[in-house]
Amino acid sequence: MSDGIRMTLAEVRALARRKLRAAGLAGDHADAVAETMVAGERDGCASHGIYRLLVAVKSLKAGVVVPDAVPVVDRPRSALVRVDGGGGFAQLAFARGLPALVEAAHTHGIAALALTNVVHFAALWPEVEAIATQGLAALAFTPSHAWVAPAGGTKPVFGTNPIAFGWPRPGGHPFAFDFATSAVARGEIELHRRAGKPVPDDWGYDAAGQPTTDAAAVLDGAMRTFGGHKGSALAAMVELLAGPLIGEMTSADSIAADGARGGSPMGGELILAIDPAGFLGDAVAEHMARAEAMFSSIEDQGARLPSARRYAARAVSEADGVIVPRALYDDIMNLGDAA
C-alpha cells in the first residue's frame, strides 16, 4: 500500500493522545481512549483503530461527552461493582472498575461490573481480553442507538448490541470474540453509501418498512439482526442486561437523548467475570487442557478461531507498525492541535 503512512504503535498512541487532548479531553481519559485505538489499529480492525479519533472528536465537539468526567466506583452488593462514568467515555470507567471486578470474581467465584452514564464508541474485545488475561472468563454486553428492527418487524428498536466473550488460554492470547447482533456493522452500510453502492436487499428496510438496496435508506430506516429470530432474541437480551438491569438507557432512550447531534451511544455496559478456579479448584490446568483440545479440533480441520485473525495482525503490527491510509491521516491532521 503505497498511499499510506507507516507508523509504529507508539506513534499511533502519541498521535491519538495528542489529538484527544487538543479536542479538550482530560489526560487520564485521553490515555485510556488512545489505548483502545491502538488496540484496534494493531489488531487489523481499522474501523476501531485510529479512524475512531474522528468519531471521538465529533462526540467531544458536539458536547455529547463530558471531557473531564471522574468515574466513581461503588459496590452495591458483594459481587456487584458499579462505575458511574459521569458522562465520560467508557474506557476510563472500565479501567477504574476492573480491579474490583477481578477481586470480586476471585472472592465470590462470579462477579458483575456495570458501567453507567458512559459514552461508547469502541469495541468490547479489548475489555474481555483484559479480563481473560487475568485468568477469568468474561462476557460483555452493551446497547447502542436504536437502529435495528426486531425479527418480524421493520422499525428500529435495538442497537447493534454487541456480545463479547473472553476465555483464558494457558501460555497464549485469550480466545475472544466480539460481534454485533445486527446483520452487518453499521459502518459497512455507511461505506456502501459513501461509495454509492447498493446493499443486498436483506440488510434492512427503508423508513416505510420496505426492503431496499439503497444504503442511505437503510441508515434512515432500520437494519436487520443477524441470524433471524435468534439474533433478534439476543439483541433484546443485550438491551435488558445492559439497560434496565443496571438502571441505564435502552438503545431507543440513547438515540432520543442524542437528539440529532450524531454523537456516540450513551448508556451502560454489563460485564460478567467468572473465576475458573471457583468450580475447578486444583483441577484448573486439567480442564483448561480440555478446552485447548476443543480449540485444536476446530483448527485441525482448517477452521479459524474467532480471534485468530486479530492475533496474526497483532504480531505483524508489533514488529512492523501499521499503515494509516493517506486520506484518513490527512483528516486526522486537520482535527487541529492544542492552542
Add this chain to the structure above:
Amino acid sequence: MSDGIRMTLAEVRALARRKLRAAGLAGDHADAVAETMVAGERDGCASHGIYRLLVAVKSLKAGVVVPDAVPVVDRPRSALVRVDGGGGFAQLAFARGLPALVEAAHTHGIAALALTNVVHFAALWPEVEAIATQGLAALAFTPSHAWVAPAGGTKPVFGTNPIAFGWPRPGGHPFAFDFATSAVARGEIELHRRAGKPVPDDWGYDAAGQPTTDAAAVLDGAMRTFGGHKGSALAAMVELLAGPLIGEMTSADSIAADGARGGSPMGGELILAIDPAGFLGDAVAEHMARAEAMFSSIEDQGARLPSARRYAARAVSEADGVIVPRALYDDIMNLGDAA
C-alpha cells in the same frame, strides 16, 4: 385433529410419571422429569413434550442414566452453587440447586449454578422461566453431543448447544427464549429422514465434508451452526462455559462417552442468575417499566416476543388440555408398565 387423544395436563403428568416409574426411575426423579414433559406439551412444544418419554426410557434402558441418583449440593465459593447429579437426569439436580442459586443471587447480586454429572434431554426454558418467576434475570447454557461443525469446517465439534434467557415481567409471564446454536434442531433433520424428504443443502455436510440434501447423511456427518461465524462463536462459548469451566465434558467428550448407545447427552449445565435489585435498589419498578416499554415497541409493530407463542399455547392447554397424536400415544402405551 381427529386422530389424537385429548388429555388434561394432569393426565399427561400422571402418564409420564407412571411410565418413568415403570422404566425404573426413582419417584423424585420421575416427578421432576414429568414436569418438564408437561411443560413442553402444555406450551405447544411437542418435541419437548410427552414424546420425550420415548427418549428418557431409551436412556434408562441403555443404562446411560442412573435411575436413583441422589444429587449433592455444595457451595465452592460464596456465589457459586454446584450440584453433582450423580449421573441422573438433570431436572432433579436443578430443582435441588435452585433455592441456593436464588439465595446466592439475592445475597451477592449475581450467582452461578453448575449442574455436573447429569443427563440432559430437555429444553432450558423451563429453568430460566422458573428463575425469572422468582424475580431474577437468568442465563443458561449446556453442551450436548458433538453433531455440529464450526464455521469454516465440516467436522462435528459442538453440540446443538442451546442458550436460554429469562427476564421477570411485573404481573405477567417472564420474557424467555431458548434456542439451539445449530442452524436447525436435530429433531427437524430426523423428521426429514423419517419422511424420506431432502433437507436444504445449507443444513449440513456428509461424512466426507460435502454439502448434502440427504438427511441421513447430515445425521452421520455434521450440522451447521446458525448465523455463520457468530453462531459458531456462541456454540464454542457454550462448550467452554458449561464444559471445562465447571469441570464437565464437552460435546465431543459426551458423544465419545456414550459410545454407540444412542443415549441423551451427558455432562453439565451452567445457569447464571442476577438480581435486578442489586444494581437498582429501590428503583426496580421504574426500570422494569422501561423494559416493558421496549417489549411494547416490539409488539406494537406486529413483531412477536420470543415467548409469545408458548404462552398462547399454554392458555389453551390449561383450559382445554392437549391432543397427543394417536401414533405417539400408542408408542407410549407400548413402553410397558411396572410389573
